Amino acid sequence: MERYEVKLSGSGGQGLILAGMILAEAAALYDGKNAVQTQSYGPESRGGSSSSIVIISNQDIDYPKATKVDVLLALTQESVNKYAGDIKDGGILIVDEETVKDIPAGKYKIYKLPVIATARTQVGKVIVANIVALGLIAGLIELVSIDAIKKALFTRIPKGTEELNFRALEAGINLAKEAHLTVDPNLECISY
């Protein structure tokens, strides 16, 4: 397998660096692949833009940042505006339907889904939107096994939050099962 690049983007405090860390750790420690995770964020502990990049490969990973992104998750309008241009032709863009109103045109598949709403209403806590997103990505790309993600998740979350986080992960996986591509007739560039 060549490089596979996943970028999780949004605002500081949404936990996207943690989600990227879990995805990469799952691939590297439990699925026998190579993985590198890097991040980009501002000095603020909340707010500002934040992103996490996960590169997964069966070969050595030299450059640790994104070249052409296979999957972009964007939980804010700002992040989709900033990073949509990095998605490779035929790649995947996942946006939160509540926070992202305008989707830039491009040759990628679009999933517009209730990531944050699922965390808030179905799981019961908006702070686990990152883990819903993790389950969603895992379900959509099927590159890292759910089993590996569960193992990595378990070691990276505070004690006492396991049940909440595992429910969030399941909610994300279910979201992936029900997901269908969003085709916006106004976006003529979409080829998928």
Added chain:
Amino acid sequence: MEKEKFLQGNEAFAEGALYAGCNFFAGYPISPSSEIAEYMAYELPRRKGVFIEMEDEIASMGAVIGASLAGAKAMTATSGPGFSLKQEHIGFACITEVPCVIVDVMRGGPSTGTPTGPAQGDVMQARWGTHGDHPAVAIAPSTVEECFYEAVRAFNISEKYRNPVILLIDEVVGHMREKIRIPKPGEIEIINRRRPNEAYDDYLPYKPDLGGVPNIANFGTGYRFHITGLSHDWSGFPTNDPKRIGELIQRLTKKVEKGEDEILRWEEFMLEDAETAVVAYGSVARSAKFAVKCARNAGKKVGLLKLITIWPFPVKPLKRLAEHARKVIIPEMNLGQIVLEVERVIGGKADVIPINRVDTELISPDEILVKL
């Protein structure tokens, strides 16, 4: 106790320091180095070590020197602004020959600059940040695994040569996570400082021994002696004798020069027939390797010299590549620091082309590829 972990460069460095026997950390948290302090604050008390959060970076460096003089394997970690503050004490550690390890996780500067963005702007500061002629040892890892192994090596070098060792980790490497296998105890050699065996009354703390390195006693072991930042003779007391002063300053530099075979480390990748060579270090070396592989796939004769030790500057591999390379490319996240050393060594035998970036973004493989 072999184990695989998925760690940040900063965390792997802390693991390596603990493996080397580090039992004292004094510091003041600062992005992007704070994870090292965090890791040590958690681990050291559990291993009967000491972690102190000091009031500032100057005091941290003072505490590190004091602890080392009392026999501890001591370190601190900081970033550019703190590294600037530590310079006076680093000079003190050089002239008093106190083993210690200083990590500078480089961010955008000058001043407070860009706390969370990578840079490689402190390369010359690591060499000449403290005043006066002095030896400098600086190491720039580019992988998480190297952060671990170079941490062990840094402690070993500082103990053996009794000189501060500086780690120049850039933000990308410090915060990047990769898989790492932690070696079993005993798998890597650990070097500890030599101890004196003279009678207490005959003891001269600064009398040169093996390789010109004196066997300075740890305080509290029965030897009475004096430590000063002033130029001193073998007794450790200040001297104004030009002969003694000259001998001291020459010896400090020479003891490190004599150890270069052990201190210097680099990696050569596809350089044998390279007509174009990239010289890079830290995270940029990863971009460079990616670019070199792409260019090789396109049939171009290119290679990479990855510097791991930066100071003393590895002259030998550069001289070797200059024998057949016609073009040498130096990508750095600064406005041209190591390129000056490369130009000095190459001496006009090849075209030297710098690639510079100071917007706190990692240089991409594409930016290097277009020059290959």
